[in-house]
Amino acid sequence: YQEQLSLYEERHLRYISALGKGNFGSVELCRYDPLGDNTGELIAVKKLQPNKQSSMADFQREIQTTSSLHCDYIVKYLGICYSMGRLNVSLVMEYLPNGSLISYLEKNRENVSCRRLLLFASQICKGMEYLQSMRYVHRDLAARNILVASESLVKIADFGLTKIIPFDKDYYRVTKPGDSPIFWYAPESITESKFSHKSDVWSFGIVLHELFSYCEHNQNPKKLYLQKVGKDMQIASISMHLVSVLKDKWRLPAPQHCPQRVHSMMLKCWAFCPEERPSFTNLAEMIDTCIQDDRE
Numbered sequence: 001y002q003e004q005l006s007l008y009e010e011r012h013l014r015y016i017s018a019l020g021k022g023n024f025g026s027v028e029l030c031r032y033d034p035l036g037d038n039t040g041e042l043i044a045v046k047k048l049q050p051n052k053q054s055s056m057a058d059f060q061r062e063i064q065t066t067s068s069l070h071c072d073y074i075v076k077y078l079g080i081c082y083s084m085g086r087l088n089v090s091l092v093m094e095y096l097p098n099g100s101l102i103s104y105l106e107k108n109r110e111n112v113s114c115r116r117l118l119l120f121a122s123q124i125c126k127g128m129e130y131l132q133s134m135r136y137v138h139r140d141l142a143a144r145n146i147l148v149a150s151e152s153l154v155k156i157a158d159f160g161l162t163k164i165i166p167f168d169k170d171y172y173r174v175t176k177p178g179d180s181p182i183f184w185y186a187p188e189s190i191t192e193s194k195f196s197h198k199s200d201v202w203s204f205g206i207v208l209h210e211l212f213s214y215c216e217h218n219q220n221p222k223k224l225y226l227q228k229v230g231k232d233m234q235i236a237s238i239s240m241h242l243v244s245v246l247k248d249k250w251r252l253p254a255p256q257h258c259p260q261r262v263h264s265m266m267l268k269c270w271a272f273c274p275e276e277r278p279s280f281t282n283l284a285e286m287i288d289t290c291i292q293d294d295r296e
């Protein structure tokens with residue numbers, strides 16, 4: 001059904017600051033202030049940044065995707081804002097003041113317990129379970145694309161690379177792999193540009209590693225992989241070398257102080273063969289069991 005697109009009038013938008021650059025655009029913090037008295041709500045406004053990779057069609061698809069998602073663990077779509085007549089359109093989303101998971105964990109490391117990390121992992125898992133139920137593959141699941149709503153709630157965001165699995169297949173093949181975050185990619189995504197719910201599960205395993213490393217920059221996946229495969233190569237051979245070490249069963253080491261049962265969950269997500277990886281439903285159960293055990 002066509003989502004009721006709530007319209008934000010550009011003349012009531014007050015620019016406050018730049019939040020960052022996403023896959024296809026830049027996102028700004030604005031206040032929507034129709035009364036003009038600074039009592040309006042803070043919102044995140046994503047504008048299309050036309051470049052070689054992105055196009056209006058991609059952005060329209062991102063708007064369509066984001067507006068179709070209704071889940072507590074996914075950043076809320078609020079509406080759209082036309083500017084320049086109706087030439088330009090912006091995507092309006094809720095603004096989460098605690099920012100991305102990376103900055104939050106770096107800042108609040110000492111008072112985020114293992115149980116809290118497991119709660120965040122469980123919420124991301126449930127958000128991905130919902131996404132799967134809508135036949136979407138995220139394709140860019142990473143801590144940088146998780147937002148912190150509160151000290152006990154995180155949400156998945158940035159659906160710029162999200163694709164719908166065709167009805168007659170269980171994977172999506174990408175034609176033009178842009179600047180791919182290969183260190184979050186499953187092997188089949190690197191070698192065959194194939195993306196599925198199971199490749200999202202691989203990326204979820206990387207997110208688990210980021211969570212239990214508290215997104216520490218010198219423990220980040222890219223750094224750890226580059227140490228293993230060496231840095232003195234052009235990108236093409238790095239990805240082939242990465243796939244070969246993965247084929248030889250090498251995996252990211254457990255982060256410091258990471259419970260064994262969490263590392264074993266990561267290893268399950270990193271099964272070379274997609275079919276052997278757990279589903280997000282299985283993972284949510286495993287994580288909730290870990291949370292229960294932690295209570296005993």
Ligand SMILES: CC(C)(Nc1nc(-c2c[nH]c3ncc(Cl)cc23)ncc1F)C(=O)NCC(F)(F)F
Pocket residue numbers: 019020021022023026027028044075093094095096097098099100144145146147156157158
């Ligand atoms: C490109 C952008 C802007 N980057 C950032 N957003 C926010 C940020 C902070 N609060 C936010 N509330 C809503 C939104 Cl869409 C973004 C933010 N904070 C820091 C960022 F680098 C973003 O979209 N990142 C993906 C996300 F973090 F959202 F998953």
